[in-house]
Amino acid sequence: GESVGLHLPTLSVQEGDNSIINCAYSNSASDYFIWYKQESGKGPQFIIDIRSNMDKRQGQRVTVLLNKTVKHLSLQIAATQPGDSAVYFCAENPPDTNAGKSTFGDGTTLTVKP
Amino acid sequence: GAGVSQSPRYKVAKRGQDVALRCDPISGHVSLFWYQQALGQGPEFLTYFQNEAQLDKSGLPSDRFFAERPEGSVSTLKIQRTQQEDSAVYLCASSKTGEPTYEQYFGPGTRLTVT
Numbered sequence: 001g002e003s004v005g006l007h008l009p010t011l012s013v014q015e016g017d018n019s020i021i022n023c024a025y026s027n028s029a030s031d032y033f034i035w036y037k038q039e040s041g042k043g044p045q046f047i048i049d050i051r052s053n054m055d056k057r058q059g060q061r062v063t064v065l066l067n068k069t070v071k072h073l074s075l076q077i078a079a080t081q082p083g084d085s086a087v088y089f090c091a092e093n094p095p096d097t098n099a100g101k102s103t104f105g106d107g108t109t110l111t112v113k114p
Numbered sequence: 115g116a117g118v119s120q121s122p123r124y125k126v127a128k129r130g131q132d133v134a135l136r137c138d139p140i141s142g143h144v145s146l147f148w149y150q151q152a153l154g155q156g157p158e159f160l161t162y163f164q165n166e167a168q169l170d171k172s173g174l175p176s177d178r179f180f181a182e183r184p185e186g187s188v189s190t191l192k193i194q195r196t197q198q199e200d201s202a203v204y205l206c207a208s209s210k211t212g213e214p215t216y217e218q219y220f221g222p223g224t225r226l227t228v229t
Contacts, residue, residue: 043118043205043220044157089156101147101170104156 012111019077019112023090023105028071030092034102035064035075039086047075047088077110085112116140118221120206126227127196135191135224139208146189147218148181149205157205163189196228 007022025033031052036044050057050064050073057064063076073090087109091102119138127133139146145164149157150173159173165186174181178197183189193200203225207218 042222043207045220046217049217091156101159101162101173104158107154107156 007106008108009106010109010111012113013080015080015082015112015114017080019075019080019084019110021075021077021088021108021110023073023075023108025071025073025090025092025105026103027092027094028068029094030103031095032093033064033066033073034091034093035062035073036089036091036104037084037086038089038107044089080110080112082112082114085110118206118208118219120204120221120224122224123222124225124227126229129198129228130195132192132194133196133226135193135204135226137189137191137206137208137221139187139189139206140210140219141187143208143210143219144186145209145211145218146183147207147209148189148191149207150175151203151205151223153202160191160204193226196226198228201226201228 007024013019034049035047037047038044048059048062048064050066052068055066061078065074077084087107089107090105093102118140121136125133147162148160150160151157161174161181162170163183166183178194180192191204203223205220205223207220209218
């Protein structure tokens, strides 16, 4: 069967390597997903989103993958830089929820070593 | 540029005191949200305004928590008779429209410590 990445609370990578951050979501009815980056002392910052009718979406240096079968999201960061060091959260939204009533997953602390 | 601002950034309150936390959303943003973030965890939804109307307050943990946005811009989250379990970062976010849109802009948060 297909292997699914485990959620890790911390991830350490070398500068220039690719990073993969995993998230398991809880509600099979959720139809919209967002990745946020939160730096120390700041609020979460939107990175990329994906709707449930897609399984992949690419942004600048980031890619989100969605596997609805196993309720799994991943965020891939290419050529990770020291400025990418932060806590990353996935968030899910069931249909018909008002904007913002997201359920956030457990965060992953990404540390990029120079 | 002007983002979402919150004040104070840090607040220490003795147990039993009342506190008021302020959020200034991005000018013209219709929707405003409050979240509570415990240490090491993701934010949890508290309440949502569309203009001055509080459309959802299902996340407020008790009747000690009260939020208002009387003129549809600045919002205040008030916590009465604070308890130690209220210690957290309180985040405010705004978004441009009242339709389901998820690009929210978060403020830096107010860190509340109840002693």
